[in-house]
Amino acid sequence: MPDNRPIANGERVLADLNALRAIGAYKTGVHKPTLSEPHRNSLAWLVEKLPEAGLTGTIDGIGNILGTSARTGPKLLAGSHLESQNYAGWLDGPLGVIYALEAARVINSDASLRGAVEVAAWCDEEGHFGHFLGSRSYVGGVSEADIDAARDRTSGQSMREALRDAGLAGRARIEAEPGRHIGYLEAHIEQGDALETSGLAIGVVTSIVGIWQYRINFVGEQNHAGTTRMASRKDAGLALAKFCVAIDARFPAVAGPRTVWTTGRITLDPGAPSIIPGGAEMLFQIRDDDPAVIARLEDLLRTMIDEANASGPCQAALERLRTGVPAKMHPPFQEAIEAASKAFASGRSVHMPSGAGHDAQVLATIMPAAMLFVPSIGGISHHWTENTADADIVTGAQVFVDACRRILAG
Amino acid sequence: MPDNRPIANGERVLADLNALRAIGAYKTGVHKPTLSEPHRNSLAWLVEKLPEAGLTGTIDGIGNILGTSARTGPKLLAGSHLESQNYAGWLDGPLGVIYALEAARVINSDASLRGAVEVAAWCDEEGHFGHFLGSRSYVGGVSEADIDAARDRTSGQSMREALRDAGLAGRARIEAEPGRHIGYLEAHIEQGDALETSGLAIGVVTSIVGIWQYRINFVGEQNHAGTTRMASRKDAGLALAKFCVAIDARFPAVAGPRTVWTTGRITLDPGAPSIIPGGAEMLFQIRDDDPAVIARLEDLLRTMIDEANASGPCQAALERLRTGVPAKMHPPFQEAIEAASKAFASGRSVHMPSGAGHDAQVLATIMPAAMLFVPSIGGISHHWTENTADADIVTGAQVFVDACRRILAG
Numbered sequence: 001m002p003d004n005r006p007i008a009n010g011e012r013v014l015a016d017l018n019a020l021r022a023i024g025a026y027k028t029g030v031h032k033p034t035l036s037e038p039h040r041n042s043l044a045w046l047v048e049k050l051p052e053a054g055l056t057g058t059i060d061g062i063g064n065i066l067g068t069s070a071r072t073g074p075k076l077l078a079g080s081h082l083e084s085q086n087y088a089g090w091l092d093g094p095l096g097v098i099y100a101l102e103a104a105r106v107i108n109s110d111a112s113l114r115g116a117v118e119v120a121a122w123c124d125e126e127g128h129f130g131h132f133l134g135s136r137s138y139v140g141g142v143s144e145a146d147i148d149a150a151r152d153r154t155s156g157q158s159m160r161e162a163l164r165d166a167g168l169a170g171r172a173r174i175e176a177e178p179g180r181h182i183g184y185l186e187a188h189i190e191q192g193d194a195l196e197t198s199g200l201a202i203g204v205v206t207s208i209v210g211i212w213q214y215r216i217n218f219v220g221e222q223n224h225a226g227t228t229r230m231a232s233r234k235d236a237g238l239a240l241a242k243f244c245v246a247i248d249a250r251f252p253a254v255a256g257p258r259t260v261w262t263t264g265r266i267t268l269d270p271g272a273p274s275i276i277p278g279g280a281e282m283l284f285q286i287r288d289d290d291p292a293v294i295a296r297l298e299d300l301l302r303t304m305i306d307e308a309n310a311s312g313p314c315q316a317a318l319e320r321l322r323t324g325v326p327a328k329m330h331p332p333f334q335e336a337i338e339a340a341s342k343a344f345a346s347g348r349s350v351h352m353p354s355g356a357g358h359d360a361q362v363l364a365t366i367m368p369a370a371m372l373f374v375p376s377i378g379g380i381s382h383h384w385t386e387n388t389a390d391a392d393i394v395t396g397a398q399v400f401v402d403a404c405r406r407i408l409a410g
Numbered sequence: 411m412p413d414n415r416p417i418a419n420g421e422r423v424l425a426d427l428n429a430l431r432a433i434g435a436y437k438t439g440v441h442k443p444t445l446s447e448p449h450r451n452s453l454a455w456l457v458e459k460l461p462e463a464g465l466t467g468t469i470d471g472i473g474n475i476l477g478t479s480a481r482t483g484p485k486l487l488a489g490s491h492l493e494s495q496n497y498a499g500w501l502d503g504p505l506g507v508i509y510a511l512e513a514a515r516v517i518n519s520d521a522s523l524r525g526a527v528e529v530a531a532w533c534d535e536e537g538h539f540g541h542f543l544g545s546r547s548y549v550g551g552v553s554e555a556d557i558d559a560a561r562d563r564t565s566g567q568s569m570r571e572a573l574r575d576a577g578l579a580g581r582a583r584i585e586a587e588p589g590r591h592i593g594y595l596e597a598h599i600e601q602g603d604a605l606e607t608s609g610l611a612i613g614v615v616t617s618i619v620g621i622w623q624y625r626i627n628f629v630g631e632q633n634h635a636g637t638t639r640m641a642s643r644k645d646a647g648l649a650l651a652k653f654c655v656a657i658d659a660r661f662p663a664v665a666g667p668r669t670v671w672t673t674g675r676i677t678l679d680p681g682a683p684s685i686i687p688g689g690a691e692m693l694f695q696i697r698d699d700d701p702a703v704i705a706r707l708e709d710l711l712r713t714m715i716d717e718a719n720a721s722g723p724c725q726a727a728l729e730r731l732r733t734g735v736p737a738k739m740h741p742p743f744q745e746a747i748e749a750a751s752k753a754f755a756s757g758r759s760v761h762m763p764s765g766a767g768h769d770a771q772v773l774a775t776i777m778p779a780a781m782l783f784v785p786s787i788g789g790i791s792h793h794w795t796e797n798t799a800d801a802d803i804v805t806g807a808q809v810f811v812d813a814c815r816r817i818l819a820g
Contacts, residue, residue, distance in 0.1 A: 225674060226767065241650075260640055263687075267676075268673075271675045272674050273672075275672075355634070356634060
């Protein structure tokens with residue numbers, strides 16, 4: 001490889017990630033809900049760092065940061081997010097922001113290269129207040145009324161109040177400038193164990209799966225748990241449990257090889273130990289990158305609801321809360337990541353879909369976008385024990401910087 | 411029947427029940443949590459009514475009322491409770507108190523009869539703060555430390571604070587006076603549909619079932635709902651659902667004819683739509699009046715836990731939270747109720763166990779006790795639609811008053 005090829009400074013990357021980890025530290029991870037004090041301090045930290053990369057930026061009216069460059073030539077947007085899930089990991093988000101910062105530091109100061117890397121930190125990728133509110137605001141998909149309605153899912157605080165507390169009330173929101181960027185690149189921890197179990201260093205993301213979310217509701221008859229005979233009960237909780245077990249039995253035959261489905265929440269009404277539940281509700285989601293697979297599974301779900309209603313004694317209903325179109329990643333950018341992986345990671349890479357949602361799927365609606373993954377130890381994420389080996393973090397940074405260079409070079 | 415036999419005044423009984431229904435009315439039922447303002451007003455209402463029956467009483471230091479008579483001769487204690495479950499029925503509790511008041515009004519003023527009926531209203535039978543706290547205090551089973559520790563299960567308010575708000579802080583608690591009463595009689599709505607479906611008017615309670623309560627806990631592995639493949643999941647929620655369905659399949663072969671079992675509450679941890687539950691918990695209870703049946707079912711439950719642990723992938727654990735010894739009702743009192751039913755309800759009565767817990771099971775630990783049931787429309791209870799036909803209420807009152815007369819007559 002030529003001596004003058006710009007590469008990442010691994011120590012600097014690790015030092016920056018650890019500086020962000022110290023803001024809102026929780027055990028070995030962090031607790032940085034969107035617009036909480038540690039999240040705001042992390043945003044302020046990034047704004048102060050941007051000039052090191054020849055960028056200027058501020059926090060906008062929805063908590064996004066966009067660091068812009070005055071350099072001429074093509075501009076590549078890169079970034080991720082700085083808030084965390086509650087009591088969660090230190091790399092989910094910050095890794096992609098610091099890789100972007102490092103790419104900007106390395107590339108934007110190199111007189112031998114054309115163009116620049118610009119850095120973004122999207123607010124609320126983790127969905128404390130909504131659903132990709134920051135990146136959706138940037139692509140023009142969030143109204144003022146959406147922000148009025150947004151509330152923190154844990155504390156119940158309104159987003160307006162949180163923005164006011166952060167000193168951001170009344171600030172303009174930055175929207176994408178048509179034609180400014182040739183595309184968007186984002187790095188993230190894998191959040192699964194595919195890379196680790198195969199001994200690989202880089203995942204080249206081919207698509208980001210769509211998420212279809214449902215509420216399944218059962219109505220029975222609330223009654224006294226001591227005086228109501230078993231034969232005359234209409235136990236909504238039992239009907240729900242049977243439905244969960246039926247999904248487990250019947251979905252595999254219809255699902256694709258990478259489909260996943262999850263019942264994340266169950267609520268019984270009234271939920272008292274001596275009362276037969278008259279109501280029961282489950283939140284259910286399906287993820288796949290093939291809408292045809294989702295359509296088959298949704299058909300099966302509707303058939304199962306009909307069967308449950310026909311057999312009784314409770315009534316079941318299916319409500320679709322959210323649909324997600326899978327986002328295809330830009331093939332030339334995938335090739336750039338793979339080439340960078342050959343140069344800096346001995347080619348230890350694999351093409352894979354992302355089972356998790358990411359801001360890249362929102363950016364992909366207005367510009368070419370791509371993602372790379374680094375390994376997650378034990379596949380653990382959304383938990384404070386989430387981690388990635390330092391060596392893998394450094395390798396990923398080198399691949400990311402080189403991929404940015406290749407994309408800018410066309 | 412002889413003309414001079416004392417009988418209940420049905421209109422007075424219905425008027426009193428409706429007066430109590432108007433205090434804390436909710437739709438056609440009431441909302442009177444223990445020591446709430448409507449409950450306190452109901453207690454004050456009763457204290458003012460007691461002199462009509464030749465009784466004097468006050469509210470004691472735990473919210474119990476005991477109306478005592480100065481008449482000589484045998485004394486029969488009768489009563490029930492005045493608080494309700496949240497947003498529940500108008501008769502669950504007040505029916506038994508007003509029947510007792512009516513029996514005292516009729517009998518205590520009759521110079522041809524010996525002895526008296528004394529009236530009790532036990533605080534917190536519905537368990538907002540504990541577990542039969544009022545009647546257990548009367549029989550000497552509640553310490554000051556128990557009261558210190560008691561908190562409202564809905565609001566979290568301490569019982570000490572609630573007692574202070576009610577002006578009861580520092581008042582003495584009334585305890586049973588050994589030898590004062592020949593026994594205890596309580597009337598209640600059936601809370602099931604056995605009487606209604608058989609066209610009967612009176613249930614002669616043979617025993618009050620014991621309640622065994624369990625916490626069943628499942629530990630899996632919390633992980634990301636998008637990135638964790640189905641094959642490598644340890645979903646605690648699914649493990650719990652399978653266990654509920656297995657109980658439904660296997661309990662009937664081992665249970666007795668009247669055994670009931672209920673999963674009243676299910677909680678997934680963390681309970682978020684995009685996270686595979688790492689923990690799941692269910693509150694499970696079994697009721698029967700035969701401890702041998704309970705022992706068999708508990709054995710089955712432990713076998714099923716062992717099987718779940720052997721098959722994996724989650725770990726299950728069983729914790730017994732509460733055991734309940736069934737209370738046998740006093741046979742001579744049962745005969746008195748049946749004789750009264752022959753005289754005033756054309757013999758439309760049946761012997762039956764009580765699937766619900768009642769203060770009578772606490773009183774039965776220190777004196778002979780018995781209960782009678784009146785029909786519940788549709789078997790509904792612990793819900794504001796709970797109801798009993800006026801004609802059944804009046805018939806029940808006549809049987810109750812006559813049963814008291816027969817018991818006092820020996």
